[in-house]
Amino acid sequence: MQALTIISAVNDALMTEMQNDKNIVTFGEDVGVEGGVFRATVNLQKKYGEKRCFDSPLAENAIVGTALGMAMGGLRPVVEIQFSGFVYPAFNQIITHVSRMRNRTRGALTAPMVIRMPYSGGIRALELHSESMEALFGHIPGIKVVIPSTPYDTKGLLISAIRDEDPVIFMEPKRLYRAFKQEVPEDAYTIPIGKAAIVQPGTQLTLISYGSQMKEAKEATALLQKEGISVELIDLRTIYPYDKSTILESVKKTGRLLVVHEGPRSFGVAAEIIAMVSKDAFEYLEAPPTRLTGADTIFPLPSAEHHYMIHTAHIVKRATEVIRYQP
Amino acid sequence: MFENFDPREGKRLQILNEDGQINSDLPKLPMLTNKQALHAFKIMVITREADDWAVSLNRQGRMPTYPPVKGQEANSIGSLMAVKNEDWFVQAFRELGGLLIRGVPLTQHYLYFLGNEMGSFYEPEKYHVLPISVPISSQLPHAVGLAYAEQYKGTDNITIVFNGDGGTSVGDFHESLNFAGVWNAPVIFYVQNNQYAISVPRHHQTASTTIAEKAFGYGFEGVQVDGNDVFAVYAATKLAANHARKGNGPTLIEGFTYRLGAHTTADDPTRYREDQEVADWIKKDPLIRLEKYVLNNKLITEQQIVTLKKEAKKQAHAAFEEADNFQKESLDNTFRYTFKNIPPILEEQLEQRRELEGGLK
Structure with missing residues (x-):
C-alpha cells in the first residue's frame, strides 16, 4: 500500500497498466517530457519511452481523432485534454466518430480509448479552466463518463476505463487533485464502471453527488449527523451509464433525495436522476426530489468565483429543508 | 521523390494523355503492366456501370440520395492498385473504384446508400477499409492514428486517406497533415480535386495555386497528378507508398479531376457550371482514354469490350437486387x-x- 493523492493515483494507474499492456499509449499537450501541467503523466516517458508517452501538437480535435485511429488500429490510447474547457474543438471527433464507430460498423471497428481531462472550479483559474460540463458528454450515445472523487477510486476506475472496450471520458476533479491522500494498492485493481458507491449508509435522506463536490457532500453529511439526521451519501462515480438500482434502492428506503453537483442546472445530471426517481420511486417519496447545482450562468472569474461554488453550508441548508418538508 | 514534378513550378504529372498515348519524354516512373492496365480498365467499366445504375435507380425512386463517382474513377482505382491489401484504406465517399480494387462486394456499396448499417461493415482483417465518413475531412485524423499504430506495431503497412478540394478548408486537413509531418507517419493524403465542393469552385476554397503545394508547409512533399490518368495516379501513389514504407513519412497527392455528374442526385450542377466546361472535361474522361489505351495495345478487342460492358451492367443490377433484398436492421x-x-x-x-x-x- 502507498498513500497517494488523486493526481498521483492517475499517474500510478497509468504506470501500472502500461506495464501490463504494451498497446497502451498516452499523449497530449505537454504530456511527454513535462509529464503534464498537473504531472499526471510524470516519468511515464522516462519509463516507457517516447513511442508510448509523448507530446502531441496543440490541437485537441486531432488528439482525439488520431487516438481513435490508433484504437481502430489495435492500440489502447489514453489521451489528455489539458483542461476540460479546451475539449470543445474535439467534440466533432467525439460525437461524429468516437461514440459511433462500433454502432456504425456493426462492431467491426471499435474505440477502446480514454479521454482524460481535469474539470471543476474553485482553483482561482483563468476563463474556461473551471467548468463542470459532464452533462454534455452524458448526453452523447455511445460513450461512458466516469468521475472519481478519491485516490482509491481514481486508480481502480481509470484501470477499468483503459480496459473497457468502449470509449470512456474520464473527468478528474482538479480541485481535489492534491487535497488529501489515501491508501492505494500498488498492484492493478478495477472498480466497475456503472456502479455507484454508498459512502455512508443512512436512513432519512439520500444525498447524491460525485467528483469535486464530494468533499462538501461528505462534510455536510457529518454535520447533519451531528444534528441527528441520518444521511445516506452516494458517490455516483459513473455519470453514464449511471447506477439506477443503487439510487432507487436508497430512495425507496429514505423517501427523500437531494442531488448536488457543480455543473449548471438545466438539463444536468441531477435533472436526469430526479426524473428517473420521480417516475420509478414516485410512491416512496416523502418530499420533492431536490437539486442543488451550479447556476445556468457562465462560470465567474476568480473575483466572483465564490458566488458560483456550492459550499458545505449550502448543502446542509438544502438537506435540512428536504428533511423538514411537510406536504 | 517528385523533384521533376514540383507543383510550385506549375508541374502536373501526366503519363497517359487524352488520346490514350503514353507521354514518351518522362523520367523513369513506376508503370502499370499490361495486365494491370487491363484490370484497371475492367474495374473502371464496372464502376461506371454501377454508378450510372445507382443514379438511374434514384430517378426510379428505388435509391435514396446518391453521390455519383463518374469522371473521378481513375483516382481511387490507380491509387488502390499501388498499395497492398494490408494497407489501410480510409474513404471519403467517392471511391467506389478503389473499393472494388480492394475486393469489397458491390452489394455493400449499394447497401450503404440504401441506408443499411451493414453497408459500413467491412471485415477489418479482410479489407482494411474504414467506412464512409459523412462529416467532410473528419476521417483524416483517423488515418494518421492508424498509420501511427502500424508504425508502433512495427509492420510496414501504410495508410491512404481520401478527401476532396472542399475538404482542404476544414481544420482536420491542417491538423492531420501537421500531426503526420511531426510524427513522420506512414500515410498518403489523396485529395480528389474535382473542382467543386457542391457548387463552390476550387478558387473559393483556397487562395493557393495548387492544393499539392500545401504539403511543403508541413515538411513533406506534395505532387499534383492528372487524376483522370490511371497511370499517373498509380505512379505517384506507388512512389509515395514506398517512401512511407521505408519510414520517410507522409505525402500529399492532389488528383486533378472533374466530377462529370452532380454532387449528389439531389444537386443540379447546371446552376453553377457551364455546359462548355463539362463538354471539355468529357474529352478528358478517364475511361475513354484508358479504353483507347487497352485497344491500341491490343489488350482487348472491341467485341470483348461490348461483352464486358454488358456483363458489368448485369453484375450491377444483380448486386443492387441483392442489397435491396438484404435483411433490414x-x-x-x-x-x-x-x-x-x-x-x-x-x-x-x-x-x-x-x-x-x-x-x-
Whole structure:
C-alpha cells in the first residue's frame, strides 16, 4: 500500500497498466517530457519511452481523432485534454466518430480509448479552466463518463476505463487533485464502471453527488449527523451509464433525495436522476426530489468565483429543508 | 521523390494523355503492366456501370440520395492498385473504384446508400477499409492514428486517406497533415480535386495555386497528378507508398479531376457550371482514354469490350437486387451496438421500445 493523492493515483494507474499492456499509449499537450501541467503523466516517458508517452501538437480535435485511429488500429490510447474547457474543438471527433464507430460498423471497428481531462472550479483559474460540463458528454450515445472523487477510486476506475472496450471520458476533479491522500494498492485493481458507491449508509435522506463536490457532500453529511439526521451519501462515480438500482434502492428506503453537483442546472445530471426517481420511486417519496447545482450562468472569474461554488453550508441548508418538508 | 514534378513550378504529372498515348519524354516512373492496365480498365467499366445504375435507380425512386463517382474513377482505382491489401484504406465517399480494387462486394456499396448499417461493415482483417465518413475531412485524423499504430506495431503497412478540394478548408486537413509531418507517419493524403465542393469552385476554397503545394508547409512533399490518368495516379501513389514504407513519412497527392455528374442526385450542377466546361472535361474522361489505351495495345478487342460492358451492367443490377433484398436492421441491433455490453439503463429503454412497438394491450 502507498498513500497517494488523486493526481498521483492517475499517474500510478497509468504506470501500472502500461506495464501490463504494451498497446497502451498516452499523449497530449505537454504530456511527454513535462509529464503534464498537473504531472499526471510524470516519468511515464522516462519509463516507457517516447513511442508510448509523448507530446502531441496543440490541437485537441486531432488528439482525439488520431487516438481513435490508433484504437481502430489495435492500440489502447489514453489521451489528455489539458483542461476540460479546451475539449470543445474535439467534440466533432467525439460525437461524429468516437461514440459511433462500433454502432456504425456493426462492431467491426471499435474505440477502446480514454479521454482524460481535469474539470471543476474553485482553483482561482483563468476563463474556461473551471467548468463542470459532464452533462454534455452524458448526453452523447455511445460513450461512458466516469468521475472519481478519491485516490482509491481514481486508480481502480481509470484501470477499468483503459480496459473497457468502449470509449470512456474520464473527468478528474482538479480541485481535489492534491487535497488529501489515501491508501492505494500498488498492484492493478478495477472498480466497475456503472456502479455507484454508498459512502455512508443512512436512513432519512439520500444525498447524491460525485467528483469535486464530494468533499462538501461528505462534510455536510457529518454535520447533519451531528444534528441527528441520518444521511445516506452516494458517490455516483459513473455519470453514464449511471447506477439506477443503487439510487432507487436508497430512495425507496429514505423517501427523500437531494442531488448536488457543480455543473449548471438545466438539463444536468441531477435533472436526469430526479426524473428517473420521480417516475420509478414516485410512491416512496416523502418530499420533492431536490437539486442543488451550479447556476445556468457562465462560470465567474476568480473575483466572483465564490458566488458560483456550492459550499458545505449550502448543502446542509438544502438537506435540512428536504428533511423538514411537510406536504 | 517528385523533384521533376514540383507543383510550385506549375508541374502536373501526366503519363497517359487524352488520346490514350503514353507521354514518351518522362523520367523513369513506376508503370502499370499490361495486365494491370487491363484490370484497371475492367474495374473502371464496372464502376461506371454501377454508378450510372445507382443514379438511374434514384430517378426510379428505388435509391435514396446518391453521390455519383463518374469522371473521378481513375483516382481511387490507380491509387488502390499501388498499395497492398494490408494497407489501410480510409474513404471519403467517392471511391467506389478503389473499393472494388480492394475486393469489397458491390452489394455493400449499394447497401450503404440504401441506408443499411451493414453497408459500413467491412471485415477489418479482410479489407482494411474504414467506412464512409459523412462529416467532410473528419476521417483524416483517423488515418494518421492508424498509420501511427502500424508504425508502433512495427509492420510496414501504410495508410491512404481520401478527401476532396472542399475538404482542404476544414481544420482536420491542417491538423492531420501537421500531426503526420511531426510524427513522420506512414500515410498518403489523396485529395480528389474535382473542382467543386457542391457548387463552390476550387478558387473559393483556397487562395493557393495548387492544393499539392500545401504539403511543403508541413515538411513533406506534395505532387499534383492528372487524376483522370490511371497511370499517373498509380505512379505517384506507388512512389509515395514506398517512401512511407521505408519510414520517410507522409505525402500529399492532389488528383486533378472533374466530377462529370452532380454532387449528389439531389444537386443540379447546371446552376453553377457551364455546359462548355463539362463538354471539355468529357474529352478528358478517364475511361475513354484508358479504353483507347487497352485497344491500341491490343489488350482487348472491341467485341470483348461490348461483352464486358454488358456483363458489368448485369453484375450491377444483380448486386443492387441483392442489397435491396438484404435483411433490414432489427430493433435489437439499433441498441446492441451502442456498447459492447448493453448497460441496464439502455436495456430498459430497449424493453420500453419493444413494448411500444407491441401496441396497446
